[in-house]
Amino acid sequence: MTAIETRDLRKSYGNLQALKGVSLEVEEGEFFGLLGPNGAGKTTFISILVGLVRKTGGEARVFGHDVEDDYREARDAIGLAPQEFNVDRFFPIREVLVHKAGYHGVPKDVAEERADEALRTVGIYDKRDTRFHWLSGGMKRRFMLARAMVTDPDLLILDEPTAGVDVQLRHDLWNIITRMNEEGTTVLLTTHYIEEAERLCDRVAILDEGEVVEVSSPDELMGRGKDTVRVSLAEPLDAVPASLDGDYETRVEDGELVVETRNAGGTLAEVMRALDDEGREVVDVEMSRTSLEEIFVDMTRNHDDVTRTPEGET
Numbered sequence: 001m002t003a004i005e006t007r008d009l010r011k012s013y014g015n016l017q018a019l020k021g022v023s024l025e026v027e028e029g030e031f032f033g034l035l036g037p038n039g040a041g042k043t044t045f046i047s048i049l050v051g052l053v054r055k056t057g058g059e060a061r062v063f064g065h066d067v068e069d070d071y072r073e074a075r076d077a078i079g080l081a082p083q084e085f086n087v088d089r090f091f092p093i094r095e096v097l098v099h100k101a102g103y104h105g106v107p108k109d110v111a112e113e114r115a116d117e118a119l120r121t122v123g124i125y126d127k128r129d130t131r132f133h134w135l136s137g138g139m140k141r142r143f144m145l146a147r148a149m150v151t152d153p154d155l156l157i158l159d160e161p162t163a164g165v166d167v168q169l170r171h172d173l174w175n176i177i178t179r180m181n182e183e184g185t186t187v188l189l190t191t192h193y194i195e196e197a198e199r200l201c202d203r204v205a206i207l208d209e210g211e212v213v214e215v216s217s218p219d220e221l222m223g224r225g226k227d228t229v230r231v232s233l234a235e236p237l238d239a240v241p242a243s244l245d246g247d248y249e250t251r252v253e254d255g256e257l258v259v260e261t262r263n264a265g266g267t268l269a270e271v272m273r274a275l276d277d278e279g280r281e282v283v284d285v286e287m288s289r290t291s292l293e294e295i296f297v298d299m300t301r302n303h304d305d306v307t308r309t310p311e312g313e314t
């Protein structure tokens with residue numbers, strides 16, 4: 001079963017095309033990441049799925065339900081933790097959760113159990129009688145996740161769930177979300193933290209200026225990076241030794257040999273043998289790999305044909 005299916009999805013705000021024809025499929029049970037810089041259209045995409053924003057073109061379905069024609073069915077399948085806090089200020093948080101579950105058709109006694117369970121899962125059960133307003137920033141984030149899970153949704157949508165939180169809380173939230181996914185919940189997560197996508201997601205779509213640039217697994221993306229091997233020798237080099245002509249690129253930098261390759265293991269052995277044959281003494285070897293972050297920045301930069309105006313400037 002397909003959890004999310006969009007075809008040529010479009011959204012314009014006046015002259016601005018926030019989504020320029022996004023086609024994506026997320027399978028049931030997947031942990032899917034929507035990755036992209038600020039303004040890419042991530043929140044707009046999610047807002048259409050949950051019925052907060054009306055699309056201007058294309059199609060969007062959640063578990064086969066059209067998000068506009070079958071709004072109720074589609075919406076009831078989703079638990080959303082939005083990017084911006086939008087919680088009732090006047091009720092204690094446990095009551096907010098009970099109302100939320102009730103609104104999505106859960107009977108009161110079950111709703112109360114679910115509320116307690118969700119608060120325990122995110123670790124703020126002892127704050128159950130407190131109003132949202134009085135929670136600390138970290139507790140607010142925890143509560144947003146509790147509210148998303150209280151209806152026991154088949155699809156959990158998390159819009160930048162760890163933006164601005166400390167490392168400890170980030171890891172706590174990751175663990176909770178991962179466990180839910182392992183228990184069968186489909187997860188759609190947006191983030192601009194590459195590490196988050198790398199750790200959590202089975203697949204990611206990279207969105208840039210309203211267009212999908214790439215859909216891939218984080219591992220596949222990493223595979224596109226290069227390894228750099230840097231070799232220092234007892235006697236600095238002025239030129240790359242002629243015997244180094246394998247399937248890799250070489251140059252000399254500050255007397256050191258720099259080798260770029262897609263296969264560090266094989267290349268390293270070859271290079272060492274060649275240097276040894278020439279009687280050169282190696283004193284140090286350093287290896288580094290392109291990070292997913294660098295690959296990501298490269299992709300969203302290459303996608304840009306025109307110069308982007310920096311945010312806040314005109």
Ligand SMILES: Nc1ncnc2c1ncn2[C@@H]1O[C@H](COP(=O)(O)OP(=O)(O)O)[C@@H](O)[C@H]1O
Nearest residue numbers: 013016018036037038039040041042043044045
């Ligand atoms: N309600 C709105 N009215 C006008 N423009 C909007 C509105 N919401 C978002 N946008 C614009 O649409 C683009 C995509 O925004 P958004 O979906 O929030 O991106 P992201 O979540 O990836 O940062 C941005 O250029 C943003 O300024």
Ligand SMILES: [Mg+2]
Nearest residue numbers: 042043044083
């Ligand atoms: Mg956003």
